[in-house]
Amino acid sequence: MKKYLIIGIVALFATIQASAQKITGVLTDTAGTAVPLLRIYLAGTQKHAVSGPDGRFVINNVAPGQYTLIAAGIGYTTLEQPVMAGAGETPLRLTIRPSEVGLGEVVVTAGRNKETLGTVPSSITVISGKQLREQSAITTDINQLLSMNVPGLTLGTNTSTNKGQTLRGRGMLIMIDGIPQSTPLRNGDKDIRSIDVSVIERVEVIKGSTAIYGNGADGGIVNFITKKANTDKVFSGSTTISTTGSLSSLKNSLGGRISQLFSGGINRFDYVVSGAYEQTGVNKDASGEVIGPFQSLSENENINAFAKLGYNFNSNNRVELMYNYYRTMQNSSYVDSGGKFGYTPIVGRLGSNPGDKQGTPYNHNAGLNYTSKNIFRNTSLQINLYYQDFYTVFEYSDFYAPPGNSAISSKKMGARANFNTVFNFSPDVFGDVTWGLDVLNDKTSQPLTDGRGFVPQMDMKNIAPYAQLKTYLFKDFLVKAGVRYENIKLDIPDYTTIKYGAYAGGVAVKGGRLPYEALVFNAGLRYTKFPAFNPFISYSQSFSLYDLGRTLRLVKKPAAGEDVSINTIQTEPIITNNYEAGFNSSIGKFNASGSYFISTSSLGTSLVDVGGVAVPERAPERVQGFEITAGYQFLPNLSANASWSHVEGKKDVNGEKTYLPTTRISPDKVMANVNYSPLKQWDLGVYYIYSGVRQRFQADAKGNFALGQGPVGDFQLVNLYTAWHFNNTTTLRLGVDNLLNAGYYPVMSQAKVRNDSYYKGSGARFNLGLTVNM
Numbered sequence: 001m002k003k004y005l006i007i008g009i010v011a012l013f014a015t016i017q018a019s020a021q022k023i024t025g026v027l028t029d030t031a032g033t034a035v036p037l038l039r040i041y042l043a044g045t046q047k048h049a050v051s052g053p054d055g056r057f058v059i060n061n062v063a064p065g066q067y068t069l070i071a072a073g074i075g076y077t078t079l080e081q082p083v084m085a086g087a088g089e090t091p092l093r094l095t096i097r098p099s100e101v102g103l104g105e106v107v108v109t110a111g112r113n114k115e116t117l118g119t120v121p122s123s124i125t126v127i128s129g130k131q132l133r134e135q136s137a138i139t140t141d142i143n144q145l146l147s148m149n150v151p152g153l154t155l156g157t158n159t160s161t162n163k164g165q166t167l168r169g170r171g172m173l174i175m176i177d178g179i180p181q182s183t184p185l186r187n188g189d190k191d192i193r194s195i196d197v198s199v200i201e202r203v204e205v206i207k208g209s210t211a212i213y214g215n216g217a218d219g220g221i222v223n224f225i226t227k228k229a230n231t232d233k234v235f236s237g238s239t240t241i242s243t244t245g246s247l248s249s250l251k252n253s254l255g256g257r258i259s260q261l262f263s264g265g266i267n268r269f270d271y272v273v274s275g276a277y278e279q280t281g282v283n284k285d286a287s288g289e290v291i292g293p294f295q296s297l298s299e300n301e302n303i304n305a306f307a308k309l310g311y312n313f314n315s316n317n318r319v320e321l322m323y324n325y326y327r328t329m330q331n332s333s334y335v336d337s338g339g340k341f342g343y344t345p346i347v348g349r350l351g352s353n354p355g356d357k358q359g360t361p362y363n364h365n366a367g368l369n370y371t372s373k374n375i376f377r378n379t380s381l382q383i384n385l386y387y388q389d390f391y392t393v394f395e396y397s398d399f400y401a402p403p404g405n406s407a408i409s410s411k412k413m414g415a416r417a418n419f420n421t422v423f424n425f426s427p428d429v430f431g432d433v434t435w436g437l438d439v440l441n442d443k444t445s446q447p448l449t450d451g452r453g454f455v456p457q458m459d460m461k462n463i464a465p466y467a468q469l470k471t472y473l474f475k476d477f478l479v480k481a482g483v484r485y486e487n488i489k490l491d492i493p494d495y496t497t498i499k500y501g502a503y504a505g506g507v508a509v510k511g512g513r514l515p516y517e518a519l520v521f522n523a524g525l526r527y528t529k530f531p532a533f534n535p536f537i538s539y540s541q542s543f544s545l546y547d548l549g550r551t552l553r554l555v556k557k558p559a560a561g562e563d564v565s566i567n568t569i570q571t572e573p574i575i576t577n578n579y580e581a582g583f584n585s586s587i588g589k590f591n592a593s594g595s596y597f598i599s600t601s602s603l604g605t606s607l608v609d610v611g612g613v614a615v616p617e618r619a620p621e622r623v624q625g626f627e628i629t630a631g632y633q634f635l636p637n638l639s640a641n642a643s644w645s646h647v648e649g650k651k652d653v654n655g656e657k658t659y660l661p662t663t664r665i666s667p668d669k670v671m672a673n674v675n676y677s678p679l680k681q682w683d684l685g686v687y688y689i690y691s692g693v694r695q696r697f698q699a700d701a702k703g704n705f706a707l708g709q710g711p712v713g714d715f716q717l718v719n720l721y722t723a724w725h726f727n728n729t730t731t732l733r734l735g736v737d738n739l740l741n742a743g744y745y746p747v748m749s750q751a752k753v754r755n756d757s758y759y760k761g762s763g764a765r766f767n768l769g770l771t772v773n774m
Contacts (some may be wrong), residue, residue, distance in 0.1 A: 022062060030095060035073075037050060037051060038096070039427070041059075043068040053379065064086045071096055110204075111434060121480055132203070144737075151628075152627050161190055163663075168625060169649045172218075173214075177322060180414075185442060185548050188408040203224055209540050214486070216544050218546070238259075240258070242257045243769075244765060246764070254281045258277055260274065273308075285763050292339065327359075345759055358394065366386065410442065435465075460488060476527060481524075492552070494511040497553060577600045578597060592628070595626065597625060601620065602620050625648060647665055649665045661707065694711075695711040707753065710750050719739060734768050
């Protein structure tokens with residue numbers, strides 16, 4: 001009897017298993033890209049699944065019959081589709097549409113994987129390809145393009161550097177496709193102008209301290225994401241020619257530019273190659289006067305060459321090779337003349353500058369990427385190998401004895417192994433874990449071009465494991481938490497300092513190895529139930545060896561009989577803590593966002609003037625502020641957007657709290673734009689920027705202000721964009737920078753209170769270009 005009972009149970013179990021079916025499929029967006037980590041379930045049942053890294057899903061143990069399958073997730077419209085569970089059913093191919101609210105924007109920088117803005121508990125600004133195409137018709141200066149679009153970022157300085165340009169009052173890490181461009185070991189403020197705008201697909205700006213990509217992101221990250229191949233055609237191309245000039249005085253101001261791009265896909269292979277050449281004319285202010293050429297965008301030759309080749313082994317595995325070369329050099333026929341702070345600006349007079357030419361002779365970037373969407377169970381893999389070789393030359397200066405030009409040389413080699421594992425514990429608890437390892441070797445130095453050493457070569461090796469958890473709890477709560485372990489060895493050779501301004505030099509320093517270890521964290525929570533109010537809170541830390549080279553080159557002379565080594569110099573790293581609360585809102589045609597942040601550090605990064613030389617001040621700091629944005633789509637062809645950002649900060653020097661200088665803390669910034677297409681062929685855009693007042697400091701008894709403490713007055717700028725589309729292939733674009741020809745001094749010109757930095761901003765300039773696509 002027992003024997004027959006066992007046989008019956010086995011037979012019944014087999015019958016049940018035979019009748020149970022599974023529903024399989026793959027989920028993609030409207031662009032055909034796999035959509036991971038979306039909840040997929042059968043209405044009226046407990047059967048569910050979560051899409052994997054390759055978009056695939058499996059719902060097991062489904063009784064035969066007809067069901068309604070639902071796919072839902074933050075940033076996407078809910079998809080409902082009738083399905084049949086039964087023997088022989090083919091896998092489903094589902095396409096889900098991104099939501100029309102801003103939370104559907106896909107980003108890759110914040111968490112090293114594709115995710116929507118609605119799944120990131122922090123503030124992010126994305127500059128789209130459309131915005132870049134339109135606004136690069138106004139100016140191709142990437143510094144200015146960023147500051148025109150990113151709340152919390154200091155306005156550009158109208159120069160070839162981003163000196164004084166901070167994000168939320170702190171330094172930022174600049175990247176190209178994840179390859180670091182910044183030189184935090186010896187900050188030269190040349191990292192933003194490291195690539196031409198013509199090869200940028202989009203820009204992602206992650207605000208607030210973060211250590212997810214390592215050293216130097218105290219204020220956040222700016223990632224330039226390069227263009228992808230157009231695989232719809234075997235061969236396609238785009239040609240743009242343009243001319244620029246001053247509207248206040250055309251003489252000698254004309255410049256020209258040409259860019260060419262080819263792209264296509266052949267079976268499993270795809271490619272995009274591009275080249276750009278630009279020669280700028282003489283920059284002039286609103287009165288038609290030539291602006292002093294020191295570090296200016298005047299008479300610059302800019303060259304960019306770009307290539308990206310990709311091969312798909314199959315639907316899950318891809319390899320991609322990217323290379324970009326960028327060069328910008330000034331060939332000025334003018335020299336600086338005059339200049340008295342508060343009275344008369346520095347202007348240009350015909351002449352030749354001594355020493356070597358200013359600019360960046362080369363910036364090479366190469367990256368090899370391998371991606372597997374499903375390397376093993378529910379896990380994807382990205383392997384990145386990258387190389388950067390950067391060299392930039394600064395102005396000729398008599399601060400050195402004898403005078404000369406200094407240069408920054410930086411070479412980076414790195415590797416990343418990034419895994420993403422999806423888990424699904426229940427319908428109410430699912431998510432993913434991103435984990436991996438970063439390896440980086442950064443060799444940076446600042447020699448003089450005549451061979452003298454100014455800052456010795458700093459050889460940094462960093463091995464950093466990390467892990468980041470993202471999980472959904474009870475459908476409407478999204479939790480993120482992560483950790484990264486910085487393990488750095490920094491080797492510095494023996495060296496002797498040289499004279500620089502009032503600093504006498506001649507100090508022999510014993511080199512050696514500086515070890516650094518730090519465990520940095522981040523955590524965030526977002527509530528996603530109501531589109532009308534989608535709040536988040538977050539905490540994050542960053543790790544930075546801020547401008548160590550500046551400290552090494554100005555070592556104090558020791559007392560008699562004492563030796564100096566790198567172990568006796570203050571070289572502690574900076575750990576920055578960022579606290580933030582914010583929200584996103586979407587109500588019909590209206591959208592808005594807001595955030596309030598506090599950023600603290602026990603060591604600071606401000607510069608103070610000591611005998612005419614800017615030296616770091618290591619004092620505790622607290623920076624805080626807010627950002628508000630709003631937009632409204634009045635009609636399909638009419639929209640408006642506005643933003644207001646405010647930041648303020650103080651430092652604690654020997655128990656006395658004083659305001660941080662304006663070289664760190666920018667005045668309030670208000671931005672607004674209206675975009676309108678009165679005809680199908682005609683686009684119009686007007687962009688407004690207001691830079692506010694910051695007057696936090698008192699003059700000394702002689703009426704002088706310290707470095708960075710000058711009283712800053714407000715100014716307003718208006719830019720214009722218009723385009724006429726003759727057909728689907730040919731477009732004529734016109735942009736006018738500073739349309740109303742406002743006469744003004746940029747923020748840094750006012751704040752530095754130095755005669756040698758008192759330059760006016762550019763007057764009205766036009767940019768007329770023709771683009772032909774094929």
